[in-house]
Structure formats: C-alpha cells, structure tokens
Amino acid sequence: MSDIQLKDVLKFEHSFCVLPFIHQHIDTKQRQRVCCHSTTEITPERLIGIQQDMLANLPVPECSTCTKCEQQKQFSFRQTETRDWFRNYPKLCQDAIKNPVVISYDLRYSNNCNLRCQMCDAESSSEWARYIGKEVFQTWDPDSITINPDAKKIYFAGGEPFMIKSFSQVLNRIENTDCEIQVNTNATILTEHLLSALERFRDVTFILSIDGTGSTIEKIRTLCDWNIIQKNIDTLRHRLSPKFMVNTVLQKDNLDNIPELANWIDSKEISIWHAEILTRPEQFYFKNYASKLQWPESLWENACVQKNMQVYKNLKFIESSLAA
Ligand code: SF4
Ligand code: SF4
Numbered sequence: 001m002s003d004i005q006l007k008d009v010l011k012f013e014h015s016f017c018v019l020p021f022i023h024q025h026i027d028t029k030q031r032q033r034v035c036c037h038s039t040t041e042i043t044p045e046r047l048i049g050i051q052q053d054m055l056a057n058l059p060v061p062e063c064s065t066c067t068k069c070e071q072q073k074q075f076s077f078r079q080t081e082t083r084d085w086f087r088n089y090p091k092l093c094q095d096a097i098k099n100p101v102v103i104s105y106d107l108r109y110s111n112n113c114n115l116r117c118q119m120c121d122a123e124s125s126s127e128w129a130r131y132i133g134k135e136v137f138q139t140w141d142p143d144s145i146t147i148n149p150d151a152k153k154i155y156f157a158g159g160e161p162f163m164i165k166s167f168s169q170v171l172n173r174i175e176n177t178d179c180e181i182q183v184n185t186n187a188t189i190l191t192e193h194l195l196s197a198l199e200r201f202r203d204v205t206f207i208l209s210i211d212g213t214g215s216t217i218e219k220i221r222t223l224c225d226w227n228i229i230q231k232n233i234d235t236l237r238h239r240l241s242p243k244f245m246v247n248t249v250l251q252k253d254n255l256d257n258i259p260e261l262a263n264w265i266d267s268k269e270i271s272i273w274h275a276e277i278l279t280r281p282e283q284f285y286f287k288n289y290a291s292k293l294q295w296p297e298s299l300w301e302n303a304c305v306q307k308n309m310q311v312y313k314n315l316k317f318i319e320s321s322l323a324a
Pocket of ligand 1: 016017018019020034035036037038062063064066077078081192
C-alpha cells in the first residue's frame with residue numbers, strides 16, 4: 001500500500017480520515033464509535049471495513065457529520081484531525097495506515113456532570129438525567145480497556161472530568177509522562193484527585209468549553225457561574241502551567257456575544273480556538289437567530305480569529321448565511 005498524500009486526502013469530500021487507524025473512542029455507555037463526531041456504534045469488524053472504504057475513498061455512513069460539513073464547504077473534523085496527526089507524527093500515521101494501532105484515546109467513563117447545557121442530553125450529563133427523571137448512569141470500569149504504553153494522546157471528557165474519579169485512577173497508572181493529556185472541562189469545578197494526578201504529566205491541555213462570556217454562557221450552560229469559571233481557569237494556570245484551548249459551540253444564543261468572547265480569549269492569551277456550528281438540537285441552530293447580526297469589523301482583527309482558520313471560516317459562513 002502506497003503512502004497517503006496529505007494534500008490529496010484533505011480535499012473537501014474525500015473520505016479518508018486518520019482516526020479509524022489510530023484512535024479509540026468509548027462513550028459513556030461503553031459503546032465504541034469511530035470518534036465522538038459519529039453517532040453510530042461500530043464493531044471491531046466494521047472498523048476494518050471503514051478503514052478499507054476510506055483507503056478506497058468510498059463513502060463511510062458513520063462519518064456523515066464530516067461529509068455534510070464538507071458538502072457545505074466548511075472545514076470538518078476529518079480534515080483538521082488528519083492534518084494535525086500527520087503533521088505531528090508523519091511516520092507513525094503512515095505506518096498505522098498499513099497496521100492500525102491505537103495511540104489516541106477518547107475515554108468517557110461516566111456522564112457525571114454538574115451542568116445542564118441546553119445543547120446536551122441525559123446520556124452525556126447526569127444532571128440532565130436527574131432533571132428529567134431518567135437513570136443516572138454509573139461510571140464504567142477503567143480496567144476494561146488496556147491503554148497502549150506508547151499512547152501519544154489521551155483525551156478525557158464526560159460528563160465533567162473533574163467529577164469522574166476513575167480518570168485519576170487511569171492517570172496514576174500511566175508511566176509515560178510525555179503522553180499528551182487533554183481534559184475537556186466546563187471549568188466550573190476543580191477536584192484535588194484530578195489536579196494531583198495531572199501534576200506528573202509534562203503536556204497537559206485543558207479544552208475549555210466556553211460558549212460565551214457572562215450571561216451568555218450562563219444561559220447556554222445552565223447552572224454555571226462565569227465568575228467561578230474565570231477563577232478556576234486562573235487556578236489551573238497557576239497550579240499546572242497547562243496549555244489552554246477554547247471550544248465554542250456556535251448557536252443562535254451566542255452570536256451577539258461572539259465579539260466579546262473573542263476579546264476575552266485574546267485577553268487570556270489563548271491562541272487555539274475551535275468553534276463548531278451546532279447542528280443538534282435544531283432549535284438552537286444559528287439560522288433560528290431572530291435579530292440582525294451586527295459583528296464589528298474589529299472581530300476579524302482578533303488574534304484568535306485570525307490564527308484559527310476553522311473559526312474564521314465558520315464565522316464568515318454564519319455572517320454570509322444570515323445576510324442572504
Ligand atoms: S471522518 Fe469525521 S466522523 Fe469519521 S472518524 Fe474522522 S472525524 Fe470522526
Ligand atoms: S458540561 Fe458537557 S457534559 Fe455537562 S451538560 Fe454541558 S455539554 Fe453536557
């Protein structure tokens with residue numbers, strides 16, 4: 001099998017993605033999917049079929065989220081993940097295409113969460129489950145999967161990782177302290193067990209789920225407090241000297257606040273910003289925004305907008321769609 005040429009597979013609507021060759025995603029119900037952007041459970045046999053279809057550039061139904069995104073000429077996770085992995089680990093990726101090996105994990109041991117974000121659900125948040133009188137899931141056993149000692153990246157999400165004790169147990173067993181650890185957090189709560197477990201690792205990134213500032217985030221991420229979030233980010237910075245990224249779900253309720261959010265991100269000197277356009281639940285889709293969008297020209301001068309092409313393109317897409 002010949003090597004993958006990045007410039008070819010990054011073209012819109014190519015079906016190749018690096019993740020099925022190197023990544024394992026297990027959700028809160030212990031189901032496996034190709035990644036968190038897919039909604040379809042897969043078996044080990046189907047994973048092999050997906051890998052073969054991707055190498056032949058055939059459609060992969062499990063990856064329809066990325067396909068739809070690219071059909072609208074928006075950058076997809078397929079493109080950004082594949083680009084980043086191939087840039088950081090070119091040989092490892094080329095080898096994995098021939099012999100798939102898990103070096104990246106996305107583990108969601110539990111849906112334990114203290115918030116009830118409007119775009120979330122009971123499967124991902126125990127607070128949502130409690131609120132609508134559904135079963136609050138239990139944490140699954142971290143011993144049920146073996147982590148590759150050569151893993152390059154482990155991504156913890158939930159639920160809220162600071163509320164999930166098994167994450168610290170997993171971290172305490174990892175000997176390779178060069179492994180990149182990413183924690184996707186709502187930053188509303190910090191717990192000593194996870195803070196202590198993270199202290200051993202050299203490369204820790206917090207992916208902050210920030211959909212706006214002040215009352216905007218407090219409306220979208222029900223039960224959160226913006227002042228506590230900012231205080232906790234300062235604590236994380238002083239205690240662990242981590243990297244920070246901001247993850248924003250673009251939706252009708254944060255469009256007015258985007259300029260202020262961009263200013264806040266720059267003021268915190270956070271250079272990586274991901275902003276994806278919400279597709280579900282449809283009622284929060286940006287096209288349901290009822291006012292006239294008035295983003296100042298200065299928005300496009302913000303460093304976090306200029307440096308992150310995906311954000312720039314998605315914001316431009318929203319602006320032109322709402323103007324049409
Ligand atoms: S193509 Fe998209 S949905 Fe499929 S594995 Fe890659 S990132 Fe995930
Ligand atoms: S913080 Fe995350 S898991 Fe919790 S309710 Fe919000 S989106 Fe869902």
